[in-house]
Structure formats: structure tokens, C-alpha cells
Amino acid sequence: MHSVRQAPRVTIVRGDGVWVWDNTGHRYFDGTASLWYSNVGHGRAEIVDAISHQLGTLEAYHGFGDFATEPALRLAEEIAQRAPMDDGKVFFTSGGGDSIETAVKMARSYFAANGQPDRTVLLHREHSYHGMHGWGTALSGMPPNRVGEPFAPDVVQVPHDDAAELDRIIGTLGPERVAAFFCEPVIGAGGVIVPPKGYIEAAAQVCRRHGVLFIADSVICAFGRLGYWFGIERFDVRPDLIVFAKGVTSGYLPLGGVVAARHVAAPFWDRPGTVFRHGQTYSGHPAACAAGLANIAILERDGLLDAALKLEGPLLERLESMTDHPLVDHARGGVGVLGALELESGHLARSPSLPAQLMQVVRRRGAIIRPMGTALGFSPPLVTTEEDLDFMTDAVRAGLDEVYRTT
Known part of the structure; x- marks a missing residue:
């Protein structure tokens, strides 16, 4: 300032x-696509027209409880079909920081719903960047972003390039205490750090072995930035949760979300009375979702x-x-x-x-x-x-x- x-x-x-x-x-x-997000470039009339049409039809309505809008339903289906997981469920937010907060709560709620409330520890990598909200700041591996810490309990940093050390740290903490491992396919704001060959795959195997949720933070890496829909597919990994934002609309309107694999969504999707109490006012905003649909169409067509x-x-x-x-x-x-x-x-x-x-x-x-x-x-x-x-x-x-x- x-x-x-x-x-x-x-x-x-x-x-x-x-x-x-x-x-x-x-x-x-x-040269930065603004903040990593202008994937299809500036001035795309198709996206502007889609937003304008939606605003003229229904400018906004919430998606809480049993309410929905057509653009949100359609975009959720488009995203789920492209996600590298079976029967993924999409939870929309207003952006990347909101999506990280959602993923944290979703991971801990998943274990609590399955009788493992002590699984609260969250792991992140050196140099990592997961937004600037509360949990995102706590999960930051960038020291300048952590002035004034600690921000939240049960957050542990691991090396950015050593799956064996990740395994050792989980073992030392006790797998029964660890909920999730946050991983950017390519570390973005922390310096554009490409993972060593085999690291992402090995880290995912470590998480599977210990029952730890592998969360791909694809906020920067998704919607073509790595040449794939979510970036994590490039490493042949099927994550438990995927966090997305930025390129989903190429920035034309704010939107983000989390894709949950079937087993993570199951406690809330299948069990009466098990409620995931979370959401932002503008989650799944219909005009933002209309922008997302037009953006995906451009990515495919071009x-x-x-x-x-x-x-x-x-x-x-x-x-x-x-x-x-x-x-x-x-x-x-x-x-x-x-x-x-x-x-x-x-x-x-x-x-x-x-x-x-x-x-x-x-x-x-x-x-x-x-x-x-x-x-x-x-x-x-x-x-x-x-x-x-x-x-x-x-x-x-x-x-x-x-x-x-x-x-």
C-alpha cells in the first residue's frame, strides 16, 4: 500500500x-494473463453475449437447499464430465480462495461423517500458494505471506519435491490424524516450480496408502493452462478433490468450485441428515456459470x-x-x-x-x-x-x- x-x-x-x-x-x-486466468484472451464477444443474455433472463439467484439455476446445473455437468474421477460432484464458490476454504471444510467433514473426527491435520508443500483467505494463508508455503502467523491449527508443511519425506511425516504425525494433502500440479505463485519426474504420482500413492485425501489445487493449472482440463491428469493421478477457479471463466466473471470424487461426496449425498453446512452467497451465480459455459465452448472449439x-x-x-x-x-x-x-x-x-x-x-x-x-x-x-x-x-x-x- x-x-x-x-x-x-x-x-x-x-x-x-x-x-x-x-x-x-x-x-x-x-504476459501474465492478468492473474493467471485470461486463458482464452481478452475481448471474447461470445462470453460477453452469454453473460448479457443470462442477465436479461435471470440476473441472479442462490443455489442453497433445493434451489438451482439452469446455467449452474449445466456447468456442473460439463465440469464433472471432464474431471478425472468417477461420478464427481461439483460445489460452486465465488473464486479460488473460497474454494480452498470449501475443500478444507469438506475434507474434515468427510472424515467426521465417517467416524474419524480426529483426522484434522492438513499438509501443504514448500513454496505452495493456496489463496489469501484464512485457510489459504495458513496453507501457504511462501514465508512473506505468513506474517502474523499462526493462522490456524493442525497445518504442517512438507518438502515440495520429496514423496518419501511426505510418507515419513505422515507416519510421524500418525495417519489417523491426517486429513488431506494439498498439491498444485505445478506450483504457480510460489515460483513456477515444475515437480520432479514421478513426484506427483508417488505423493498420490503415499496418500492412498495412508487414507489421506489428495487435493489437487488446480486454480492456476486448470482449463488448459497445462494442456488438460484440470492439469492433474498430466500426471495420471485421480485426486479425491479438485479445487478450480480462474480459467473456468477466463476471468470474465468470478467463479470457482470444488469437484469431489464419489466417495468423498457420498456421506452428504447418500445419507439423510448428514448435511454439509457451507456456501457463499454467490456460489454458482447464473451469469458467472453462463460465462463458464461459453468459455469451455471456446476452449474446445478453438x-x-x-x-x-x-x-x-x-x-x-x-x-x-x-x-x-x-x-x-x-x-x-x-x-x-x-x-x-x-x-x-x-x-x-x-x-x-x-x-x-x-x-x-x-x-x-x-x-x-x-x-x-x-x-x-x-x-x-x-x-x-x-x-x-x-x-x-x-x-x-x-x-x-x-x-x-x-x-
């Missing part, structure tokens, strides 16, 4: 495809999941082409349309604000990128072309050169 109090605002007023414009007329390549798989290599190549720069240590990526440039530690030690400096300079050259602790982050829309990537790369390299000359 202090740093932007007197700084000039960058007021974004318009978007089209991979480009956005500010109120002074400057154009920027949206082949954007396949496009993402084809784009991930060229994106990594562009990032790796900059690793010869004195300010850059290495590049990360290659799994989905997201990547990072880790900055050289010596320069970071002398100038901790280096990522923010670079973001500002690159933005002046027409590309929006994301400062991420010790790195620069990239997650352009799935409609990005290789020519767009070249533009972004030129802007970043020029920014690196400019900052290096002044350090």
Missing part, C-alpha cells in the same frame, strides 16, 4: 486478445488445450534464451503455458527489489510480467503466438540490459 500510495496508477481500460491498453493509450502484451501443449516448448525456449544474461540464473517451465526466470543470487542480494525493478522497466517496453520473490513469472493467454512470445522476449531482454547497466 505504501509503495503505490503516491505512484502513478496503471489504469487498464481495454483488452483484445493478448493485449491490454491503459488510459493513456499505451498497449501492453499481457483447440486451446492442444495449443497450450504446443506453446509450452516455445515459451521455455524463449526463457532459456535469456539465461546467458548476467542478471539471470536459470529458467523454469516446460509443463504448460507458464514459466519463470530465476534471477542471479548475487545481484538479488545487493538489490532485493530487482524483480520489481525489472517488472517496471519491461512494462515500459510494452510487456506485463510478474515479479515473484526471486524470479520473474510468465503465464500468457493460451491464444499467444510465437510472434507474441518474440515480442515479450525482446522486451524482457531489453529490460534486463537496461537494469544491468544501472546496477
Whole structure:
């Protein structure tokens, strides 16, 4: 707040495809898809029309108890059909943070309903990011996000890349106390960290062996970002719960949710009197669900999941082409349309604000990128072309050169 109090605002007023414009007329390549979510790009008239039509028919109505709206029912069916689980049940929320809160409560309620109320411990990985609500902050593996902790009891951090250590920690805690393990298929805001080969699969096996729920946090990784509907399919894992948001509407309206596997939903779905007492006012908002339906139709019609798989290599190549720069240590990526440039530690030690400096300079050259602790982050829309990537790369390299000359 202090740093932007007197700084000039960058007021974004318009978007089209991979480009956005500010109120002074400057154009920027949206190298972050805003906050990871503009998967189909800006200015999609089909989504706007779907929202407008729904608002003209029924602007809003809640989905509590036995109430429902047609867009929510249709979108739930579309999502359940694509989820990597049998007979999945969809619980809508208003966004990613709400969805993490829902998944926590759902996991603990599942065990309580099955006579295991002591299974309350939640596991998360180093560098993890699960939103900024109460439980999301408690589950954060990013130290700057944890100022003022502890936020919640029974939360334990595990290494981000060691399934054997996950197994040991569960054994030490006692499996009878552990409810769930939260796992981003690719760690996003924590630095774009691709899992080591075999890690996700091994971690899922550890959870199965101990009866711990495997929760895939696919808020960033879903709806094409990793080239699959939820990202976790890429690792041939069938999770117990999937958390989604962002790309479900490509940000055109706020929406999120949790997909529960049949066995997790069963206590509440099948047993009279076993109620999951939870929900947000705008859960399953009909206009947001209409946006989701139109968004999914675009992803399928335009082949954007396949496009993402084809784009991930060229994106990594562009990032790796900059690793010869004195300010850059290495590049990360290659799994989905997201990547990072880790900055050289010596320069970071002398100038901790280096990522923010670079973001500002690159933005002046027409590309929006994301400062991420010790790195620069990239997650352009799935409609990005290789020519767009070249533009972004030129802007970043020029920014690196400019900052290096002044350090």
C-alpha cells in the first residue's frame, strides 16, 4: 500500500486478445494473463453475449437447499464430465480462495461423517500458494505471506519435491490424524516450480496408502493452462478433490468450485441428515456459470488445450534464451503455458527489489510480467503466438540490459 500510495496508477481500460491498453493509450502484451486466468484472451464477444443474455433472463439467484439455476446445473455437468474421477460432484464458490476454504471444510467433514473426527491435520508443500483467505494463508508455503502467523491449527508443511519425506511425516504425525494433502500440479505463485519426474504420482500413492485425501489445487493449472482440463491428469493421478477457479471463466466473471470424487461426496449425498453446512452467497451465480459455459465452448472449439501443449516448448525456449544474461540464473517451465526466470543470487542480494525493478522497466517496453520473490513469472493467454512470445522476449531482454547497466 505504501509503495503505490503516491505512484502513478496503471489504469487498464481495454483488452483484445493478448493485449491490454491503459488510459493513456499505451498497449501492453499481457504476459501474465492478468492473474493467471485470461486463458482464452481478452475481448471474447461470445462470453460477453452469454453473460448479457443470462442477465436479461435471470440476473441472479442462490443455489442453497433445493434451489438451482439452469446455467449452474449445466456447468456442473460439463465440469464433472471432464474431471478425472468417477461420478464427481461439483460445489460452486465465488473464486479460488473460497474454494480452498470449501475443500478444507469438506475434507474434515468427510472424515467426521465417517467416524474419524480426529483426522484434522492438513499438509501443504514448500513454496505452495493456496489463496489469501484464512485457510489459504495458513496453507501457504511462501514465508512473506505468513506474517502474523499462526493462522490456524493442525497445518504442517512438507518438502515440495520429496514423496518419501511426505510418507515419513505422515507416519510421524500418525495417519489417523491426517486429513488431506494439498498439491498444485505445478506450483504457480510460489515460483513456477515444475515437480520432479514421478513426484506427483508417488505423493498420490503415499496418500492412498495412508487414507489421506489428495487435493489437487488446480486454480492456476486448470482449463488448459497445462494442456488438460484440470492439469492433474498430466500426471495420471485421480485426486479425491479438485479445487478450480480462474480459467473456468477466463476471468470474465468470478467463479470457482470444488469437484469431489464419489466417495468423498457420498456421506452428504447418500445419507439423510448428514448435511454439509457451507456456501457463499454467490456460489454458482447464473451469469458467472453462463460465462463458464461459453468459455469451455471456446476452449474446445478453438483447440486451446492442444495449443497450450504446443506453446509450452516455445515459451521455455524463449526463457532459456535469456539465461546467458548476467542478471539471470536459470529458467523454469516446460509443463504448460507458464514459466519463470530465476534471477542471479548475487545481484538479488545487493538489490532485493530487482524483480520489481525489472517488472517496471519491461512494462515500459510494452510487456506485463510478474515479479515473484526471486524470479520473474510468465503465464500468457493460451491464444499467444510465437510472434507474441518474440515480442515479450525482446522486451524482457531489453529490460534486463537496461537494469544491468544501472546496477
